[in-house]
Amino acid sequence: MRVAVARADDYSREKIMAAVQEVVDVFGGMERFVRSGEKVLVKPNMLEGVAPEKAVTTHPEVVRAVLVLVKEAGGIPVVGDSPGVGSTLKAAEKTGIAAVCREEGVEVLPFTAARDYLFPEGRTIKKFTLARELGEVDKVISVAKMKTHTLMGITGAVKNLFGLNIGPTKAQFHLRMQRQDSFAAMLCDLARLVKPAFSLVDGVVGMEGNGPRNGKPKKAGVILGGDNPFAVDLVMARMMGFEAERLPVNRTAREWGLVPALEEIEVVGDGSGLSFAFEPPRTVESLDGRVPAFLLRLFQNQFTARPVMNERCIACGRCAEHCPPKAISIQERKAVVDYRRCIRCYCCQELCPADAVVLQDGFLLRLLKKAGR
Numbered sequence: 515m516r517v518a519v520a521r522a523d524d525y526s527r528e529k530i531m532a533a534v535q536e537v538v539d540v541f542g543g544m545e546r547f548v549r550s551g552e553k554v555l556v557k558p559n560m561l562e563g564v565a566p567e568k569a570v571t572t573h574p575e576v577v578r579a580v581l582v583l584v585k586e587a588g589g590i591p592v593v594g595d596s597p598g599v600g601s602t603l604k605a606a607e608k609t610g611i612a613a614v615c616r617e618e619g620v621e622v623l624p625f626t627a628a629r630d631y632l633f634p635e636g637r638t639i640k641k642f643t644l645a646r647e648l649g650e651v652d653k654v655i656s657v658a659k660m661k662t663h664t665l666m667g668i669t670g671a672v673k674n675l676f677g678l679n680i681g682p683t684k685a686q687f688h689l690r691m692q693r694q695d696s697f698a699a700m701l702c703d704l705a706r707l708v709k710p711a712f713s714l715v716d717g718v719v720g721m722e723g724n725g726p727r728n729g730k731p732k733k734a735g736v737i738l739g740g741d742n743p744f745a746v747d748l749v750m751a752r753m754m755g756f757e758a759e760r761l762p763v764n765r766t767a768r769e770w771g772l773v774p775a776l777e778e779i780e781v782v783g784d785g786s787g788l789s790f791a792f793e794p795p796r797t798v799e800s801l802d803g804r805v806p807a808f809l810l811r812l813f814q815n816q817f818t819a820r821p822v823m824n825e826r827c828i829a830c831g832r833c834a835e836h837c838p839p840k841a842i843s844i845q846e847r848k849a850v851v852d853y854r855r856c857i858r859c860y861c862c863q864e865l866c867p868a869d870a871v872v873l874q875d876g877f878l879l880r881l882l883k884k885a886g887r
């Protein structure tokens with residue numbers, strides 16, 4: 515099992531093309547993954563329509579490099595995603611991805627209709643309802659962003675695939691999978707179903723702190739990739755400076771035998787020795803294994819951070835609209851949370867355009883942090 519890491523100091527077209535090519539070449543070139551005439555869904559992270567400098571979305575030059583390589587291999591690339599907010603086409607315009615697609619003669623798929631995908635071998639999910647277009651392509655390439663994530667710790671090649679869910683399905687999963695480990699298990703099943711042919715991560719400028727939307731850009735100057743999305747995420751998490759195997763998706767992938775231990779993964783390329791100190795998100799660190807499971811279940815709210823809206827709230831209502839259990843209301847021009855209903859999914863923090871949602875540690879989490887656990 516190998517993961518390749520190439521250096522790229524900035525987003526100039528030449529440097530990104532060279533870095534992506536270097537990563538893919540480690541695995542024998544794009545021809546190994548894409549056959550002539552195959553339709554390939556290139557899936558970037560397009561969480562929201564914001565400028566690429568915000569480091570919320572995969573940079574358009576990284577998307578371009580993948581499109582070029584797929585075309586050179588004889589494939590027919592298409593680009594698609596379902597953003598957390600707004601339409602795919604609007605998000606593609608604002609992120610610069612639509613412009614790159616136009617220049618490369620590639621279609622952007624709006625992901626407006628879904629269909630069922632049966633997955634009897636799923637360990638937690640036997641049926642996904644995902645973008646119809648997924649069933650119309652031969653291959654998927656995940657082109658993710660190196661970011662922190664308030665619920666999952668990190669978002670990389672695996673979490674990126676969650677954007678294949680459209681509309682209310684995302685909120686339904688948050689309602690069904692309220693525990694951190696069950697949500698991670700769902701993501702692992704999703705990646706097993708989709709089986710991306712190749713996974714790349716744009717870590718030229720990633721995001722630290724309270725990602726995936728309201729963190730701070732952090733330069734790492736790397737492009738990572740490999741043919742196993744779980745291995746790519748494990749290596750990415752370690753590069754970010756986290757206890758990689760403790761993070762929920764990575765831990766589940768290890769338990770399910772989807773990826774070997776970190777030390778058994780060969781990391782190659784001119785960026786393979788790099789490591790960084792990304793600021794972690796201020797929320798549910800992985801407490802599983804540190805606190806007995808029954809205590810976590812009983813006192814889940816006390817072991818997690820709760821969302822609190824501060825004075826930056828502009829009462830736009832986006833959080834209320836997207837809150838899965840409808841625990842938020844707008845009162846006197848401010849968003850207010852009903853904590854009896856809040857399931858700590860952090861969608862409000864993730865999607866708030868004003869960065870008005872701060873996370874306050876629950877009582878028991880504060881105690882654990884004080885005790886150095």
Ligand code: SF4
Nearest residue numbers: 827828830831833866
């Ligand atoms: S907290 Fe953010 S998303 Fe919610 S209403 Fe206020 S500004 Fe809008």
Ligand code: SF4
Nearest residue numbers: 837856857859860862
């Ligand atoms: S208030 Fe925020 S964290 Fe709580 S359930 Fe709603 S979106 Fe999730």
